[in-house]
Amino acid sequence: MAPQRSLLQGAFLLPFLVSSISAFPYNTNSDANSKARDLNLNLLKPRSHFPTLFKRQNTTFTPANTNPSSNPGTRLGCYRDDSASSRLLPTSFTASDTLTLEACAVFCSSSPYFGVEYGRECWCASSSSGFSPTSPSTLAAKVSDTDCSFPCAGNNDQTCGAGERIEVYTNALYRPPMNAQVPGFDYLGCYRESSPRLLPNSLLGDDTLTTAKCAAYCTNLSFPYFGLEYGRECWCGVSPPFDSQKVPETECSMTCAGAPDQICGAGNRINVYEKQMETPADVGDYRYQGCYTDSPVTGEKSLTGKVTYDAAMTLDKCRMTCEKDGYPYFGTEYGSQCFCGTKLYDGPENDDVSDDEDDYPPRALKVLDRECSMRCGGDATNMTNCGDANRLSVYWNGEVSEARNLDSDELEDADLPGWFYSGCHRDDVAQRILTGPSTRSNDMTVETCVGFCNTRGFTYAGLEYQTECYCGNAMDSVNLDEVDGSQCEELCSGDAEEYCGGPRRLSLYTLRNIR
Template sequence: MLSILLLSALSLSLGAYSLPQPTPTAPPIVRVAPALHARATTTVWSSVGCYSDAGSHALTATSLNYAGTDVEYCENWCQTRGFSLAGVRNGNQCACDNAIRNGNGVAAASACSLPCAGDSSETCGGGHYLNVYSARAIASTTTTTTATTTAAPSGSWSSAGCYSDAGSHALTATSLNYGGTDVEYCENWCQMRGFSIAGVRNGNQCACDNAIRNGNGPAAASACSLTCAGDSSEICGGGHYVNVYSFKTGTATTPTSTTMTTTSAPTTTAAPTGASTWSSVGCYTDGASHALTATSVNYGATDVEYCESWCQTRGYSVAGVKNGDQCFCDNAIRNNNAPAPTSSCTLACAGNNNEICGGGHFLNIYQYVATGATSTTTTTSASPSSTGWANLGCRVDSDSRALTGPMQQVSTNTVESCEQFCSSQGYIYAGVEYGSQCFCGNTLANGAGGTTASSDCNMACAGNSAETCGGSYRLNLYSHIGATASATSTTMTSTSSAATSTSSGSSTT
């Protein structure tokens, strides 16, 4: 129904895709705060079709590049940020919004033909085209405990067998890709979100639902033959097949894993290495636009150490606990959230009542600091020189990009947040462009990056109007002083964190 309304309400036309937009008119951004508490509904995603994605993009609220992108990852990533539309393009890019914007319209299905970087059996748009998916809420039929419940329901998991998992998946409510996936991790992950069916596929994917959908049925056991990424002694489905497990209540046993920290660290992200420690940053506000936005989890046994470990294994250097049982991760404190009185963070942690895990709208924040590294995760607007970055001036950019590493387009973009994003990814150059865009790299590429008049960089930063963030095809370029980089390493010598899970390091067109 939503797809019909979208198609009938919008007069849309095809166009060419490029970043940044050639005219300095920032697209409207609509954000809805993610719902992180127990839900009475289940979200189901459905395809809206292939859309053009012109110079002014179809989905503009937020986006990321990630080498493990597939349809389910993008849907989940957008949903946890409160958006109802998810779009995949260029094989490894995910974009979110609540409306299709800027006159982009329906395109031929053949225009979306690139396989997804994280699942070659799925299609993730094209160079100038986007596969769009829409979320809708339906009444949930789950009878198990929802994600915010601190006590797991009494019952046990049992195998339902190997099932087909065609283009329209068998389990569609929610899913994730995780390099430490095994059967028990997936069962626990689904149960904590209130689902009674868990499925593992492709070795590293976990999907949840309360029913097997889209006509998928039992398959030969031999069709499920891939070992689990987190435990090679277990089987985690196949390319188009899923090992399905069902939770039944009423027995005295409980799910096999009481703490997810016993699973192996994701192989797709490099955890910080070397002598290090986590230290408290303090109690912070956490408004409708959250302070830490990269990823989050609700878990009934959350405590400070669990959250720190969960964030660290995913490559993030900032962890925050909230509401007793919520854990948030990022590499910067965002959206103008600021220090709050200690008395605002008073809720005991669900997993350890001797510790404090934030409050209703407040976070206890902790930062990972390697020995010899200085803390840079603040909400203050320090000048580039005071944070160890040198201003290299205004530079020319092109469609091929001067900086070809990871990028992000966010409404909170500032010089400091871009520097920190690039540093956390292991890159020595950071460039801000078109107000809301941040690019990273270790070299200036594609013949771009030449100096130009400083007046060419004349757009205010989206997150701080007192700063300049480039212009149309113009970069304000910064270099991390004293840092080194390797073509095969994404770890900075000045810090030990590398959030390679958030980007692919490939060029964005």
């Protein structure tokens, strides 16, 4: 054994070899998304380490300790590793004159497998390298244990392969990368990327990216969602990803550039996290009720009173608009829309919040608060939510409104005998269904409008859009175009307890014995 050891020691003194476990990592990772490695390092060819010299060693060396007490991993066997273009363990490489099995396990701690070769070389195989101990090619490369006969440079009681022979171990230090847990966020899953992007805001590209760094980046910009992609990309967003684009977790397989124990998406795959929602605060005297679905159809909205639009919408701006006109409900939608209502058409399955008496099929179904996560357009702090697409952030103040259409007894008490409410009808600004005289007033009430038409001898009176009053003696065929009463629930500008139609909708009153 002495001549062999002397020869090995002389070989290890060659100045062009790497001299420490941490120096000159050799990485042959061919992943398309990885950064190109330093060209000088790529020129390092461990296979050129005096192969002729090693091939001349014919002395048989029996492995002295194939399972050291420190247990760096489970030994799988000795394998041929004689192809310069296709290493058995291809992910990364280092060489050291103090190499031990334990040191190689540490160097390859982000890989499930490590191997030792030539007495001083350490090779790693990542989970994406393609190495499998049960693959046909690996099984075909397995050779006798006596072929791996070189003592490890840092521990003569261990063997570290031989010339073109590598001993492969499972790595006891390896921990599979996982989706990191981030305080204050919930992990939603792995999603297929799309165009437009699922989380389209504020890309951060970082070669030291970690999940925590991405979370901090998007949180500082007040975004409730963040996602990791391609190992080094961080994306932010205001809305959740589509469930239809959720894919199996295995499709997000890249590790984070700054944390090999964490998952950061993959090509066109993004790991998405959502900020845990705190219950929104009350606004003035209005208490938060929840996030509700809304219909995109005008005549089937969940809140059917006054509507306003403002790119600089805030919760308080919507509150004041609805409160001023006497509405007990307000809701914000899509960051810029404000809806008022006397009722929330939620249906009995949501505990009948609005006392709608089941007059109409439920439109407002309560959903998770996270579905109302679009920021209010006028909130400079970017911290409050104003619904989302077809989602209402709903607030309520006090008892449900007593607003109503007046019955014939109430009209008779107002010296308008014979008049009665006859439904909600569609109107057209280009061709009014009541073509007689009209009036507008910021103090409009049902009594005011019916009285105005009655004194002028007309048999129909219609109230529209809170302030408008129309008279007529005929309605032609439009009389058949009656719609459900929920479309005529804007409050009269002069009395918050009475309905005065809606946009292009008439609350129609008729003089008895005319129809």
